[in-house]
Each structure stands twice: as structure tokens, then as C-alpha cells.
Amino acid sequence: MAEAHVEEDQSPDTDRRDFLYIATTAVAGIGAAISLWPFIDQMNPTANVQALATTEVDLSPIETGQTIKVVWQGKPVYVRHRTQEQIKAAQSAPVDDLPDPETDADRVQQDQWLIVVGICTHLGCIPVSDPDNLRGEFGGWFCPCHGSHYDDSGRIRKGPAPDNLAVPPYQFIDDNKILIG
Amino acid sequence: MAHASTYKPRSGFARWLDSRLPIMRLAHDSFVDFPTPKNLNYWWTFGGILSVCLVILIVSGVALSMHYTPHADFAFASVEHIMRDVNYGWLLRYMHANSSSMFFLAVYIHMLRGLYYGSYKEPREVLWILGVMLFILMIASAFLGYVLPWGQMSFWAATVITNLFGVIPFIGDEVLAWLWGGFGVDGPTLNRFYSLHYLLAFLIAGVVVLHIWALHVPGNNNPKGIDVKGPQDTIPFHPYYTVKDGFALGVFLIVLALLIFYAPNILGHPDNYIPADPLTTPEHIVPEWYFLPFYAILRAVPDILFIPAKTAGVIAMLLAIFTLFLLPWLDSSKVRSARYRPLFKQFFWIFVIACVALGWAGSQSPEGMALLVARISTLYYFAFFWVIMPLLGVIETPKSVPDSISKPVLGSGSAAASGTSG
Ligand code: HEM
Ligand code: FES
Numbered sequence: 001m002a003e004a005h006v007e008e009d010q011s012p013d014t015d016r017r018d019f020l021y022i023a024t025t026a027v028a029g030i031g032a033a034i035s036l037w038p039f040i041d042q043m044n045p046t047a048n049v050q051a052l053a054t055t056e057v058d059l060s061p062i063e064t065g066q067t068i069k070v071v072w073q074g075k076p077v078y079v080r081h082r083t084q085e086q087i088k089a090a091q092s093a094p095v096d097d098l099p100d101p102e103t104d105a106d107r108v109q110q111d112q113w114l115i116v117v118g119i120c121t122h123l124g125c126i127p128v129s130d131p132d133n134l135r136g137e138f139g140g141w142f143c144p145c146h147g148s149h150y151d152d153s154g155r156i157r158k159g160p161a162p163d164n165l166a167v168p169p170y171q172f173i174d175d176n177k178i179l180i181g
Numbered sequence: 182m183a184h185a186s187t188y189k190p191r192s193g194f195a196r197w198l199d200s201r202l203p204i205m206r207l208a209h210d211s212f213v214d215f216p217t218p219k220n221l222n223y224w225w226t227f228g229g230i231l232s233v234c235l236v237i238l239i240v241s242g243v244a245l246s247m248h249y250t251p252h253a254d255f256a257f258a259s260v261e262h263i264m265r266d267v268n269y270g271w272l273l274r275y276m277h278a279n280s281s282s283m284f285f286l287a288v289y290i291h292m293l294r295g296l297y298y299g300s301y302k303e304p305r306e307v308l309w310i311l312g313v314m315l316f317i318l319m320i321a322s323a324f325l326g327y328v329l330p331w332g333q334m335s336f337w338a339a340t341v342i343t344n345l346f347g348v349i350p351f352i353g354d355e356v357l358a359w360l361w362g363g364f365g366v367d368g369p370t371l372n373r374f375y376s377l378h379y380l381l382a383f384l385i386a387g388v389v390v391l392h393i394w395a396l397h398v399p400g401n402n403n404p405k406g407i408d409v410k411g412p413q414d415t416i417p418f419h420p421y422y423t424v425k426d427g428f429a430l431g432v433f434l435i436v437l438a439l440l441i442f443y444a445p446n447i448l449g450h451p452d453n454y455i456p457a458d459p460l461t462t463p464e465h466i467v468p469e470w471y472f473l474p475f476y477a478i479l480r481a482v483p484d485i486l487f488i489p490a491k492t493a494g495v496i497a498m499l500l501a502i503f504t505l506f507l508l509p510w511l512d513s514s515k516v517r518s519a520r521y522r523p524l525f526k527q528f529f530w531i532f533v534i535a536c537v538a539l540g541w542a543g544s545q546s547p548e549g550m551a552l553l554v555a556r557i558s559t560l561y562y563f564a565f566f567w568v569i570m571p572l573l574g575v576i577e578t579p580k581s582v583p584d585s586i587s588k589p590v591l592g593s594g595s596a597a598a599s600g601t602s603g
Contacts, residue, residue: 040359043373049363069460073364076460122491124344124365125337125462144464145341146480146547160480162489 054181056173059113067129069118072180076118076126077168078141079178082152087111089139090153100164104153107167115178116154117168122146122161141165187214211397216415217422218403220586224294225401225422226429227287232389233430234284239382241277245270249329251375253368256331257456275445281323282448283437285471288316296508297529299517300402306509308395311388313505318385320502323469325378331371332453333463339366339374341466345479348492365459406517407582414586465546473543474536475501478562480547481555497559504566511566513574521580528569535561 055072057079062068067080082090090104108114120127120143127141127150128134136142136149138157143150148159155164170180188206190196199206248267250259263270292312295301301309328339343360347353362369400409409415416422440447448470452463468476479498484490504511519526535558542558545551 043362044359045361045363046369049367049369071460074367074459075365119365122344123341124347125341125466126460128462144462145337145466160490160494162491 054179057178057180058176059178060176064112070180072117072168077180078114078116078118078129078154078165080114080116080129082112082114086139086152090114090151093151093153093155093157099156099162102153102155102164107153107155107164109170109172113178114152114154115167115170115180116165118165120145120148120161121156121163121165122148122159127165184210184216186210211393212423213417213419215397215418216400216409216412217418218401218409218414218586219416219421220403220405221401221422221425222404223425223429224290224298224404226426227291227294229426230287230430230433231284231291233434234280234287235382235386235389237280238277238284239386241273241280242379242382244273245277246379249375251329251372253331253371253457256329256371260330271445272441275441277326278449279437279440279445281326282469282471283433283440284319285323287433288319289471292316292505293533295402296532297519298402298404299406299512299514299519301509302512302517303509304399305395305402308392308399309509310506311392311395313502315385315388315392316505317502318381318388320472322378322381322385323471325374325381327469328371328374329378330453331457333455333457333461334450334453334466336366336457336459337462337466338468339370343370345495345498348495367459402517403586404518405520405583405586407584407586410585410587467544470540470544473541474539475543477539477543477547477555478559481542481552481559497563501559501562504563508566508570511570513571514577514579515574516579516582518582521582522573522577523580524577525573528565528573531561532565535565 053073055070057070062079062081064081065083067078069076069078095101095103118126122143123145125143125145127143129141134142138149138151140152140154141150146160148161149157150165151157168180170178173179186206188209190199195205245263248259248263248270250256263274324342328335343357343366346356346360349356362373450467475498478501479494482490482493482497485493514522516522519529538554538558542551542555
């Protein structure tokens, strides 16, 4: 049954056939690819999750030196009322030598209030700040998962995390209240 | 190897079926009168053991899914409900969790067997590649399953592992939101993980079929690593290997039963009996034991040039797995079995030690001694595949390989002696 193959391949119809095959396949392929999108997009955050929640925090009960944890969009946010020493330490850090150089002034709106997202920029654990022990070598936070140390400005100083703790968008509604988000 | 079918339908119905769907013929030719090298040792029983493990996992999993609730508020409670209220629920759950552990033990032995006896070499490359795909699917499935009980370890394992995708340049954050269905691991994540956990088990079963198909074309490798030369080198699969596999399976199931009945939680982490809390991370996060070597590689890698440690770690971990795909082409030696490769044999055992060392390092926090061990072992892991394997084929002088599988048994005394080593 091996006759006539060569002949057939050279017939004047071949080009037209090829074109039809390629065109049909291309249309079907593109159609299939496009119809994939809903199946991919359904996994993205839903409308109710998207509806950006904001969180209001009353600062008045937080004493100097105290840190509280609030929830914003399901994530922990640390609000720290810094002491004078902490502010000084944060401001005097050698900015140029930091893994992620940022001045303290760029990270706070009012010196005594440090507000950062409590999610380690390494792989997403919650860094701890237990006044008695686990604060890390730079006095700020320590991430127990893989040993990242953050300073009094929430900046990464040592360990595998690449970036500083994120500062969420927030504004002071009045002297004792902030709105995160 | 391709062989002529010896199936003879024994009843009218069997003949009727055979001319319509020759499924009995397929089963007969694959698992009864399948010519198998006559010198297979017990390391060859783990394929059968793995198949049985998969069946146990699927059966216990389907039963568990009748009582489990994939919802962030109820998942933990539903697993406790399985443990306390459901008839034999404790048994089903312990069976499922411990079988998945033993599944990995068996697959690691199975893979090391292939490595030692050169089973990945020509003409079994596709068989090996399908095996690596199975391994990756197993990793995914076990990870997804571990998240389902929604304890502290579940939650934080999900967080740490999904965050690995954050290193993807430019679109990392978008990919993360897509994976989570939110701004972090939460209810939507749990729901989709459940769906995929269920799905993957059946994908694995499908790839297992391809894996066995790809095995039955060239036939089994064997401890001597030489080709079957004729019928004198083979015996039928049944009863010879059904019995051998059956015995090994019995021993394996006894070990599994000891775990299930006497130490069901020994391989798990106690923190997973604390409900997931998105606001507090446990002090020391460790994955299940079977992921520890890869976890160690992830954390061992420092900054490399302009690549930050986090990204470099993820790349190294993925490379450690994907390197396995290339193994048939990284190994330059024509001799399959390590029995006849004196140098390879030594490097092989160092490799095994490096893997165990990585496992230990993965269970420690990454500093001091553990970090050092992790780094050295990681280096060796990659050097073994990318430097030693390609070089050995050139510099090693293999011992002389027997002419055929039967030869040392039937032949002279000196050849017979070499048949007992390895
Ligand atoms: C490839 C095979 C499979 C592997 C490796 C695997 C692995 C796992 C693991 C490690 C867990 C966590 C166990 C624990 O800590 O309690 C788990 C849980 C679970 N799996 Fe699977 N599984 C497999 C197949 C299946 C199948 C086929 C189903 C259902 C159709 C299933 C349903 C479940 C359910 C409902 C849970 C949560 C209940 C529990 O925690 O025990 N699994 N799986
Ligand atoms: S997640 Fe914080 S150090 Fe890795």
C-alpha cells in the first residue's frame, strides 16, 4: 500500500489543504484557549473578598512601649507605640547598609506610631514581638519560621527575608484614631 | 518486552468477551504470563507495594470525604468528628495519614532502587520520566491533603508553601491572590485544595497505568542490569513474582498496621491538633518527614550574585526535583547496574547519606551545624547529578558484566560468586 505518496504530496492541492488545516486548527485552538479563561479566573478573589475592608483603630488605650495586633483584610497588622529609645534606634540605623534601605521617616507618619503588616516578607509567617524574649537581635520583631530579625522600624536586618515589613495604607482620622486601608 | 499472547479463553463467555473487549487477555499477558527476569530481588517488590498503597489511600480517602467538611470554620471540627463520632473514623483517618507516609517511604526506596541498578537508562527513559511525574503529583497531593485538617501546621504549611510562588517576577502577588482566592490562605484556599486533593489521586492512578505500560514494553530491568537474552532468562510473573510481591506486601502491611494501631501520631506534628490561627505562627514550623530534604535545600541556599536567598532557595528546591527528569542523559555510563560500577557504587551511598543528612537538617532550625550540613549536602546532591554522573562514565572502568542472566547460575563457579553481591 505504499504507492503514490510522493505524487500526492506534490499535488497542487497541498498548499490549500495545509492552509485549511492550519487555519481550522488555529481557530479551534484560540477558541479553546479563550474559553479556558473563566476557569482560571474563577479562582481569583471573589467580589465579596475583594470589597476592600478597612479597619479603624483606637490608639488611646495603647501605652508607650506597647504593641497591639489588629486584623485588616484577614491579615495581622501591628500597631506599636514606640518609646523614645526605640524611635532613636530606628532613626539612627545605618540606612545604606540595610538589605532594604528605607529611612524611618519614610515608614511612619508620626514618630511614636509604627504601623506595619505583621507578615514576614520571607514566606509569610507572623513575626513575634514578645517583650520578654522573642524580639530578635534588633529589638523589633523576630520571625520564628526561618529566623528573620526586624528592627524598631520593622526593617529587615538579618535573616532570609528580602524586604522590610510592609507599611499598610492608613490615615489619622484624629489624634487618637487611624483608619487602615 | 513485547511477547506473543498466551491467553486462552476457558469458557464460552470468555471467548465472547475476548472478541469484543480483550481485557482478560490484557490482564493475563500483563500480570500472569508476563516473562520476567528470573533474578529480581526484594527491591523489585516496591512497585506492587506502591500500587496497593494507592488503593488504600483512595479507598480510605473516599470514606473520609463522606464525613469531612471543607470549610474554614468546620474543617477542624469535622476531622475531630471523624476521630470521635464516626464509626471506625479513627481507623480511616489513621490509615489515610500513615499510608501516605509509608507511600513516600516506599517511593523513595523504589527510586533509589532505580538509581542503583540503572533502571532509568535506555530503553527505559520514558518509564523513568513517568515515575518522576508520579513523584511530583504525590508531593502535590500530600501537601494539599495535609492542609485539609486545618490545624496550625496545616495552615502554616499552606502559607509557607504557597508563598514560594511569590518569587515569580512581576506577577508574584497576582499569582498568590489567584492561588489563595483572597489576600492570604483562607476558606477559599481550603475549598480548592480539597477539590484538587481529590482530583490528584485519580490523576496519579492514571499515570500509574502509563507507567506500567511503559514498563511492559521494554520489560523489567534486573539486578545485573543486562538485557534478557531469551526464555531461559525469564520466568512467568505468576506465580513466581505474585508470591514474592505478596510476601513483601505482607511485611509492609504489618509495619503499616503497627503504625496505625500503636503509634498513629508518631510521624505527625502535635501542633496540628491546634485549630488553625491565622494570627499566630507556631514557633517551629516543620513539614512532614518526607518533605524534609527538600525543605532543607530550600533554606540552605544563600544569596547568589544578584539572586536573593529566597528566590535562590526556591529555584534550588525545584531544580533538585526537576534534575531527576534529566537523569537518563546525565549518566554517561553504558553499564546499568552499580554491581559492576565500583566508583558509582561509592558515590551512590554517599548520595544516600547526603539525602538523610538533608532530612535531618530540614528538621532543625537553619543555623549553625544544621545549616552547614544542609549546605554541604545540597552541594553534594547537585554535584552527584551534574558533575559526578556525567564524569563517571568516562573515568570509571566497570567490572566485566556477565553475558546473560542465566550464565552465572549455570556457568562456572567464579561467575556464580559475583552473582551474590549487591
Ligand atoms: C495520592 C494519594 C493520596 C495521598 C498521598 C493523600 C494524602 C493525605 C494526607 C497527608 C492527608 C492529611 C492527613 C492528616 O494529617 O490527617 C490527607 C487528608 C485527607 N484526604 Fe487524602 N491522600 C490521597 C488520596 C485521597 C483520596 C483519593 C481522597 C478522597 C477521595 C482523599 C481524601 C482526604 C480527606 C477527606 C482528608 C482530610 C481528613 C483527614 O485529615 O484525615 N485523599 N490526605
Ligand atoms: S517566613 Fe519569616 S523567616 Fe521565613
